[in-house]
Amino acid sequence: MSTAASTAEVSDIQVGAPPRRQLTKVFKALSDGTRQEILRLLEGHQRTVGEIVGNFNLSQPTISRHLSVLKEAELVVDQRQGQNVIYRLNDEALSASMRSFFGQFRSCQHSLR
Amino acid sequence: MSTAASTAEVSDIQVGAPPRRQLTKVFKALSDGTRQEILRLLEGHQRTVGEIVGNFNLSQPTISRHLSVLKEAELVVDQRQGQNVIYRLNDEALSASMRSFFGQFRSCQHSLR
DNA sequence: TGAACCCCTGACCCAACGGTTATGAGCCGT
DNA sequence: ACGGCTCATAACCGTTGGGTCAGGGGTTCA
Numbered sequence: 460m461s462t463a464a465s466t467a468e469v470s471d472i473q474v475g476a477p478p479r480r481q482l483t484k485v486f487k488a489l490s491d492g493t494r495q496e497i498l499r500l501l502e503g504h505q506r507t508v509g510e511i512v513g514n515f516n517l518s519q520p521t522i523s524r525h526l527s528v529l530k531e532a533e534l535v536v537d538q539r540q541g542q543n544v545i546y547r548l549n550d551e552a553l554s555a556s557m558r559s560f561f562g563q564f565r566s567c568q569h570s571l572r
Numbered sequence: 573m574s575t576a577a578s579t580a581e582v583s584d585i586q587v588g589a590p591p592r593r594q595l596t597k598v599f600k601a602l603s604d605g606t607r608q609e610i611l612r613l614l615e616g617h618q619r620t621v622g623e624i625v626g627n628f629n630l631s632q633p634t635i636s637r638h639l640s641v642l643k644e645a646e647l648v649v650d651q652r653q654g655q656n657v658i659y660r661l662n663d664e665a666l667s668a669s670m671r672s673f674f675g676q677f678r679s680c681q682h683s684l685r
Numbered sequence: 686t687g688a689a690c691c692c693c694t695g696a697c698c699c700a701a702c703g704g705t706t707a708t709g710a711g712c713c714g715t
Numbered sequence: 716a717c718g719g720c721t722c723a724t725a726a727c728c729g730t731t732g733g734g735t736c737a738g739g740g741g742t743t744c745a
Contacts, residue, residue: 483605489673490599491733492592502677508692521734523693528732542691542742550679557674558683560602564615566663567670572685604703621722634704636723655712655721 476559477552481533485556488532493517494525498548501535505547589672590665594646598669601645606630607638611661614648618660 477485488494493515500506500514512522526546529535533552538545561567590598601607606628613619613627625635639659642648646665651658674680 479605479608483603483608486599486603486608487732490596490603492596493733495592495596495599495673499676509690517733518735519692520694520736524733527693539692539741542689544692548677548679550677553677554674554680554683557670557680560608561667561670563612564661564663564666566661567667570667570671570685572683606703622720625722630703631705632722633706633724637703640723652711652722655719657722 473559473562475555477533477556482556482560484532485534485552486560488528488534491525491528493522494529497522497525497529498534498553501546501548505545507543507545509543511546586672586675588668590646590669595669595673597645598647598665599673601641601647604638604641606635607642610635610638610642611647611666614659614661618658620656620658622656624659 489498496515497511500511508519508523508526511526512519515522526535526537529546530537534549534556535546536549538547558571562571602611609628610624613624621632621636621639624639625632628635639648639650643650647662647669648659649662651660671684675684
């Protein structure tokens with residue numbers, strides 16, 4: 460038992476951390492350049508779908524699909540506001556996913572606070 | 573300018589950070605459960621292909637292709653040793669990718685050292 | 686109610702992905 | 716040189732993924 464935790468024997472997984480299936484969803488969501496770009500757009504600002512579409516040379520349905528993938532991965536949150544639907548980053552989920560995956564690797568723990 | 577760097581005005585991108593195309597490769601590589609599992613196997617130990625195959629109910633060629641995807645993403649490094657080929661984690665690339673992507677988001681910067 | 690706007694969903698197409706089997710290349714032992 | 720072991724690659728197949736266009740549901744305003 461090298462790095463044994465307190466009570467549980469196999470406790471690689473932190474409490475409150477996303478389960479593995481969800482983590483795979485997250486990486487699938489991040490594995491597309493357009494979706495990465497969308498996340499960058501949402502950093503800081505919340506934006507309507509139309510605003511997001513305006514930043515790409517892609518059709519509105521295509522962006523809508525990307526957004527639903529990001530929502531499924533819980534990386535973004537949407538909220539209806541009149542005619543518009545506003546998307547914003549789900550900050551907690553983003554950093555939780557990051558910590559839960561990369562925390563498994565010694566070389567990354569150095570970089571985690 | 574909260575965490576402004578020295579000279580450059582727009583320096584979201586760290587020096588020595590992987591370019592975006594490479595980052596997408598990394599997330600694509602991470603977006604498969606088997607490949608995530610392989611990385612966990614390689615944490616700490618280096619292993620031969622045969623040892624890795626022994627941990628899955630998948631054929632040797634399948635694992636071999638997964639390994640080549642991970643290698644393309646520079647998440648692992650291989651090295652011939654006699655009959656065997658030994659794979660090990662590429663620690664630097666892993667943590668560099670993590671920092672370079674998640675560093676873009678305020679909510680994640682809190683967790684980065 | 687109806688028109689206009691914003692966005693999502695369905696149906697479809699082609700490319701990419703993950704799995705398989707078969708085969709071959711590279712390295713050892715005898 | 717040969718046989719056996721390890722691993723990678725080629726060819727193939729079904730599924731998933733990302734794109735399009737067409738259409739429809741929700742909301743606002745007159």
